[in-house]
Amino acid sequence: MEKIQMTTPLVEMDGDEMTRILWAMIKETLILPFVDLKTEYYDLGLLHRNDTCDQVTVDAANATKKYGVAVKCATITPNRQRMEEYPQLTEMWKSPNGTIRSILDGTVFRTPICIDAVKPVVKNWKKPITIARHAYGDVYKAVDMETTEPGTATLTFTGESGEAKTLTVQKVDGPAVWQGAHNKESSIRSFAKACFQYAIDTKQDLWFSTKDTIAKVYDGAFKRIFEEEFENYKAKFEELGITYFYTLIDDAVARVIRSEGGYIWACKNYDGDVMSDMVSTAFGSLAMMTSVLVAPDGTTEFEAAHGTVTRHYYKYLKGEQTSTNPMATIFAWSGALKKRGQLDGLAELESFGEKLEEACFDTLNAGIMTKDLVGLVEPGFQATAVNSQEFLNAIAERLQKKLA
Structure with missing residues (x-):
């Protein structure tokens, strides 16, 4: 089979621990056999970030601005415990995601990957809930x-x-x-515009929540700016029959739990971090959540919404097989390849990304799953737990048939 060609590289940011292992397995099993992959590679592993005084993170973000598309592996943000685990560290380095988001000034959209065999624990949720997370400032730049x-x-x-x-x-x-903590009005406006445009593009209602009753000036600015920017999108919202409304974060949580889903919930930086984990877990698994950073100029960075799966990594180091779910990381790759194909007019590359996702769903619907999902399937659905490599092999088998 002739490999699919690329014309422009995408930026590849490698990461840490078990997700770094999965990263290499995904490339080897699902991408390199089918695509003549072109990337500009940056090692964002914790020790290399330390060796470069975190300059590699800045370089990766600037390369993303240059090429327009990036795919990122999960990375470690060190705390005191990590400083003890990694005594080579010269500093408790800041979140690489925070650095990248600050440079790109984008908004993170996170949506659960849903399958019929796994129902949300919130029984009335019928459709995915997308979290739109502001990606600049607050505690992440404090x-x-x-x-x-x-x-x-x-x-x-x-x-x-x-x-x-x-x-x-x-x-x-x-x-x-x-x-x-601080935030910039220009970034809040970019956040608002991105949310309104994403709602229009996906034809979904948009909710926005803060706590302006307590943080009257700080959160009040978010509320005011969203209201001002909405005036530019109001007519299009009415034309599409979609709505925008603001409410307090505590009221929003109650509304979300009572809802059927199928909308975008815009949150400030920390709120979006926490609520996206809540939503993804309630829909099934942290490993079943897509995450894409969209900058005001259209630059996009795709990643998994979860961490580096430390517990599985220590098992891997002991030579044990792990059943680590790679879905979110696969979808980061498929999303980046689809976007690269769209921008470069490469229909075959875009189609490959779509078929890769289809092969993932086909595998899951056939009952071949990682251990985290097997325990969540509906009664009567026959599912078999496999290790990560077996799961990737099953996807590759189905992908090859789709491409043949």
Whole structure:
């Protein structure tokens, strides 16, 4: 079989632990036999990020802006425990996802991968719920510190004009921790525009939620900017028969649980991080959640919404077979290849991405699954748990028939 040709590279960002192992297995089993793959490769593994003082993450993000499409493996964001696991680390490096999102200034759209054999634990959910997550600022670009004595913290902004504004944050009578977060109006507007356009493109209602009753200025700015930007999309929403509404985050959670799904739920950065995990787990598995970062200029980065599957990685290091679900990572690759095909006018490459996804669904519908899904299938559905390589081989067999 002649391999499908590419004309422009896509940016490939390798990652950590078990997902790094799956990354190589997916390429070897599902992509390289069929596609003459062209990528600009960046190793975002934790130790290489440390060796480059995290410059490799910045370089990968800038390459993504250059080429327009990227695919990223899950990566480690080190905490204190990770610093002990990896004593070579010279710094507790920031989230690479946060760095990339900051440079691209995009919005992350996360949607569960649904199959009939696995029903959501929320029994009234009938359609996927897409989380639109703002991808800049808040706690992900925050600075924090710890103090040990009584005192007063202030927040000061000094403008280029020299004018300064100062607020008292809090006066404390002993040890305390502090955090300063920010966001930019330009980024919030990009977030709003991306959400409204995505709702139009997918013909879905859009919900947006913050906590402006508490953070009256900070979250209030998000609410105001969304309302202002909606005026530019209102007519198209009415034409398509779709709606936009704002509500508080706690009310939104209650509404989501009572709903049937089938809409986009836009959230601030941290809210979107947490709620996308909740939605993906309720629909079945964290490994069954697509994630795509869309920048204002159309640049896209595809990744899995889950972490590096540390527990399975330690089993792998002991020589044990693991039944790690690769679906979200496969869909990151298929999404990137489809987008590259669309941008370059390569119908065969775009079709390959679609057929790869079809082969995944065919495999799952045949009852061949990783262990995490077997325990979730509906009564009466016959499912067999296989290890990761066996699962990939089963997909490859079906993919080859579709391409023949």
